[in-house]
Amino acid sequence: MTLGTRIRTGLVLSPPLLWTIVFMFVPYTILLVYSFWRAQFPLFVPDFQLGNYRTLITDPQYLNVLLRTLKIAGLVSISAVILAYPYAYFLVFKVRRPGVRLALYMAVVAPLWVSYLLRAYTWKTILGTQGILNSFLISTGVLDEPSSVFLYNHTAMVLTLTYVFIPFMVMPIYAALEKIPPSLIEASRDLGEGAFATFRKVTLPLSLTGVIAGFTMTFCLSFGDFIAPFLVGGPDGAMVANVIASQFGAALNWPLGSALALVMLVLVLGIISVSDRFERLGHGRLE
Amino acid sequence: MKRTAKLTAGVSATAMILASVAPAFAGELNLLTWEGYADDSFVKPFEEATGCKVSATYVGSSDDFAPKLAAGGGVFDLISPPSDSTAPLIAAGFVEPIDTSRIDRWNEIYDQFRSGESINVDGKVYGVPYAWGAIAFMYRPDKFDTPPTSLAALWDPALEGRISLWDDKSAIYVAARHNGNMNIYNLTDEQIAAAQTSLVDQKPLVRKYWSTAGELVDLYKSGEVWISNTWAGYQSALLADEGIEVVEFIPEENAEGWMDSFMMVAGTPNAECAYQFLNMAISEQGQCGVANVNGYSVTNPVAARNCMSEEQFTALHQDDPEYLNSLLLWENLGDRLQTYTNAWNAVKSQ
Numbered sequence: 334m335t336l337g338t339r340i341r342t343g344l345v346l347s348p349p350l351l352w353t354i355v356f357m358f359v360p361y362t363i364l365l366v367y368s369f370w371r372a373q374f375p376l377f378v379p380d381f382q383l384g385n386y387r388t389l390i391t392d393p394q395y396l397n398v399l400l401r402t403l404k405i406a407g408l409v410s411i412s413a414v415i416l417a418y419p420y421a422y423f424l425v426f427k428v429r430r431p432g433v434r435l436a437l438y439m440a441v442v443a444p445l446w447v448s449y450l451l452r453a454y455t456w457k458t459i460l461g462t463q464g465i466l467n468s469f470l471i472s473t474g475v476l477d478e479p480s481s482v483f484l485y486n487h488t489a490m491v492l493t494l495t496y497v498f499i500p501f502m503v504m505p506i507y508a509a510l511e512k513i514p515p516s517l518i519e520a521s522r523d524l525g526e527g528a529f530a531t532f533r534k535v536t537l538p539l540s541l542t543g544v545i546a547g548f549t550m551t552f553c554l555s556f557g558d559f560i561a562p563f564l565v566g567g568p569d570g571a572m573v574a575n576v577i578a579s580q581f582g583a584a585l586n587w588p589l590g591s592a593l594a595l596v597m598l599v600l601v602l603g604i605i606s607v608s609d610r611f612e613r614l615g616h617g618r619l620e
Numbered sequence: 621m622k623r624t625a626k627l628t629a630g631v632s633a634t635a636m637i638l639a640s641v642a643p644a645f646a647g648e649l650n651l652l653t654w655e656g657y658a659d660d661s662f663v664k665p666f667e668e669a670t671g672c673k674v675s676a677t678y679v680g681s682s683d684d685f686a687p688k689l690a691a692g693g694g695v696f697d698l699i700s701p702p703s704d705s706t707a708p709l710i711a712a713g714f715v716e717p718i719d720t721s722r723i724d725r726w727n728e729i730y731d732q733f734r735s736g737e738s739i740n741v742d743g744k745v746y747g748v749p750y751a752w753g754a755i756a757f758m759y760r761p762d763k764f765d766t767p768p769t770s771l772a773a774l775w776d777p778a779l780e781g782r783i784s785l786w787d788d789k790s791a792i793y794v795a796a797r798h799n800g801n802m803n804i805y806n807l808t809d810e811q812i813a814a815a816q817t818s819l820v821d822q823k824p825l826v827r828k829y830w831s832t833a834g835e836l837v838d839l840y841k842s843g844e845v846w847i848s849n850t851w852a853g854y855q856s857a858l859l860a861d862e863g864i865e866v867v868e869f870i871p872e873e874n875a876e877g878w879m880d881s882f883m884m885v886a887g888t889p890n891a892e893c894a895y896q897f898l899n900m901a902i903s904e905q906g907q908c909g910v911a912n913v914n915g916y917s918v919t920n921p922v923a924a925r926n927c928m929s930e931e932q933f934t935a936l937h938q939d940d941p942e943y944l945n946s947l948l949l950w951e952n953l954g955d956r957l958q959t960y961t962n963a964w965n966a967v968k969s970q
Contacts, residue, residue, distance in 0.1 A: 374711065375686075375712040563831075582687045
């Protein structure tokens with residue numbers, strides 16, 4: 334490599350590199366440093382100790398919240414797969430007219446252009462005691478009086494988050510299904526396999542990368558969410574991000590908040606690398 | 621080289637344009653405060669009279685002041701924390717002493733507030749008392765056959781899913797009184813732990829912890845909540861405007877009182893405008909302003925006398941120092957603050 338090309342490469346690479354350093358590397362380093370500091374009235378003081386991490390392990394409230402967050406994120410991802418896969422399958426294989434397919438695809442993706450806050454808020458008006466769902470159930474005679482079981486609990490959070498993040502599930506699955514050559518499916522049928530066996534042995538394995546990608550995205554997004562607990566979660570709805578926010582806010586314990594944020598970051602990175610491995614394992618392999 | 625020069629020229633040109641567009645006002649004031657404390661009804665006239673442009677950011681909890689200042693940035697000039705949250709602000713050097721000789725009507729303010737420990741440290745004054753009130757409780761009279769009189773109602777299984785509580789460390793105060801510990805600002809670790817347990821026991825009965833005035837109003841409006849604590853005078857008035865009747869009450873276990881002071885952020889470049897605002901705040905304009913908008917009692921009884929009707933004066937207990945003394949006025953928690961907030965956070969994450 335001559336000096337000229339080296340400089341040129343450097344110039345091309347430097348803006349993204351600079352961006353990464355300034356907006357990713359530096360903040361995370363600061364977070365790491367903070368996580369060893371110590372809270373002391375009125376604020377916190379520099380230190381090098383593992384007390385914050387010890388608190389996270391020994392005080393049950395943090396493990397509690399972490400498990401709850403994993404549960405919610407898991408439920409959201411599972412319900413999103415269950416809804417998104419058949420929908421994407423239907424779009425790719427059953428809808429023949431490209432215009433209709435595009436319209437149905439956009440019906441899922443378009444809500445992404447509307448503010449997340451607004452979409453989450455909408456669920457409040459649907460699920461509330463005097464909300465649309467209750468009015469409907471009463472007018473159809475299913476219920477005698479409004480029920481309060483729909484809002485301010487975990488179910489409401491899972492429902493809202495599933496709705497909000499489902500486009501991130503539909504998009505990769507749709508892309509994966511669309512890439513499957515029709516000839517493979519035809520070949521399977523020609524060789525005497527039934528529709529279900531073809532799905533199980535050809536379509537599903539080939540679309541698994543999309544499912545894993547969608548699952549990872551949905552999981553990580555809902556894992557870090559803190560609006561849904563605030564809007565539709567009940568008194569026991571706090572998730573990890575809420576606890577981090579309150580450590581940086583009301584509790585004024587930035588060191589503990591930083592430690593918790595780093596634990597969360599490590600968990601998410603772990604999930605991403607595991608899913609990356611799965612994705613590569615399943616890439617283009619048929620039984 | 622040439623390119624750099626061009627870029628520099630471009631940047632400075634942009635900066636000049638921005639600079640020339642910016643200040644049509646003599647000064648500006650950025651407030652970090654409660655909803656209603658920068659209401660147009662009295663802030664607009666202030667802006668016209670002084671040329672100081674006021675913009676406000678609202679907080680939902682007493683614990684929002686310190687973190688916002690800790691994050692730095694020099695954004696705010698005046699803040700209005702309540703009496704139990706001033707200690708870390710002063711200790712951390714986030715606020716600067718106030719020259720009370722520049723506050724014309726300083727001596728008219730209730731002595732109790734002026735000399736209170738929440739704003740007086742080492743012989744220096746750090747705040748101008750602005751408004752006060754009770755953290756009362758309220759309920760929907762159409763949902764109760766016998767009106768609730770005790771905090772026990774907030775732990776009544778019959779009211780499951782109809783109870784709300786302020787998302788604030790004051791929940792610890794409420795639970796402690798429910799447990800019979802009336803020294804709510806000097807609780808021992810055991811008493812705080814007991815309060816925490818009571819709040820955890822109460823959780824299945826709670827519909828939602830409210831964090832802003834608007835949220836509590838919504839919870840009552842949509843029929844979700846029948847009983848809760850409240851910033852006395854404020855949310856009940858908002859609900860009355862919506863045609864929903866609620867009744868405020870002070871339970872047998874008493875209620876807390878709060879007092880908000882305006883404090884000057886250390887190193888504010890807008891001290892001139894800040895002093896003008898402080899003087900306005902404790903004049904008739906600011907005092908009746910907050911009384912009319914928020915329904916709170918005010919700290920300058922002389923101004924209140926001048927601008928309130930007899931009826932309002934009595935309703936806000938301005939004539940009745942005994943009422944003020946009967947409340948458990950929020951105290952400076954000092955370095956115990958963290959223990960209180962930590963217990964409340966533990967309740968929420970349970």
